[in-house]
Amino acid sequence: MKSLVFALSFLLLAGCASGPRIDTSHPSVNFDNRAQFIVVHYTSASLERSLALLTHGQVSSHYLIGDDKAGTIFKLVDENYRAWHAGESEWQGRTWLNSSSIGIEIVNPGFRDTPTGRVWYPYSEAQIQNLIVLLKDISKRNNISPRHIIGHSDIAPLRKLDPGPLFPWKRLADAGLGQWPNAQAVARQQAVYAQALPSATWFQQELARLGYTTPQTGEFDVATRHVLTAFQMHFRPGRFDGIADAESAAILQVLNQTK
Structure with missing residues (x-):
């Protein structure tokens, strides 16, 4: 009798150890890769x-x-x-x-x-x-x-x-690996901005639109100049002084227009 009880107990434990059945017949289509x-x-x-x-x-x-x-x-x-x-x-x-x-x-x-x-x-x-x-x-x-x-x-x-x-x-x-502004489009837009440079608010909003984390203070504060420097280093590496100018504004606008 004891041996029968032991055998039944073993089978019950083995069943618990195997865990519940998991049904994989309904995969969701709503997912993407971890890496973005x-x-x-x-x-x-x-x-x-x-x-x-x-x-x-x-x-x-x-x-x-x-x-x-x-x-x-x-x-x-x-x-x-x-x-x-x-x-x-x-x-x-x-x-x-x-x-x-x-x-x-x-x-x-x-x-x-x-x-x-x-x-x-x-x-x-x-x-x-x-x-x-x-x-x-x-x-x-x-x-x-x-x-x-x-x-x-x-x-x-x-x-x-x-x-x-x-x-x-x-x-x-x-090579198809990243963004770069069209030089002719930048030149045309630069001529426009050379007449009237956009405000600090515009630069902050456009930098944020491109992807950068930018303070929305309406001023060319220290943090905004750091962001502008990073942007220039990427898209205008010949000069990255963090100073807003017509060429930087033109590059920024062209990039956002072609997203």
Whole structure:
């Protein structure tokens, strides 16, 4: 009798352990990928130091592109997981972009300050070629819009400068990876704004429309100038002083008109 009770108890426990039946015959069509953005960075460190920081430090990234001759791509975090590369960030109203982005770090010192001014370090041809291939692959698999390929300075303009003014955003845009304004349209609109520059309110609203987190104070305050600097560094890297001018206004309007 005891053996029968034991056997029945075992079967009941086994049944509980297997859990409830899960029906998968009604999949929803209402979903999208976790990754909505791709954020590009430079590391400000050597390859060895970058690997150490991104694998055993407090930050991480999905990919790292080395500065060796081949521009080796290191996969550090699976794209299905969240990496810690964006920090406090915002783009198009979305905050803390670690949860919704794929991070790509590129080994590059960034800049050095000299008595004659700040000197920025260029990226190698191998790094850019491999980045383009990687971006095409990631964006295709995750259905990420070219408009959502952005820089760290775009999503955190008050505290970040990377990937810097020597990063070739136009080259990426020519490859279908990002935005770039039409030069003829910019020239036409610049002539208009040269006669009357838009107000601080207009700049703040248009920067926010493009995606930047911008104070809506109606003044060219310190925060707004930081955002304007990040915008210029991306779309007019020849001059990024944070000062509103006709060319910046024209670029901003053309970009928003072609979204």
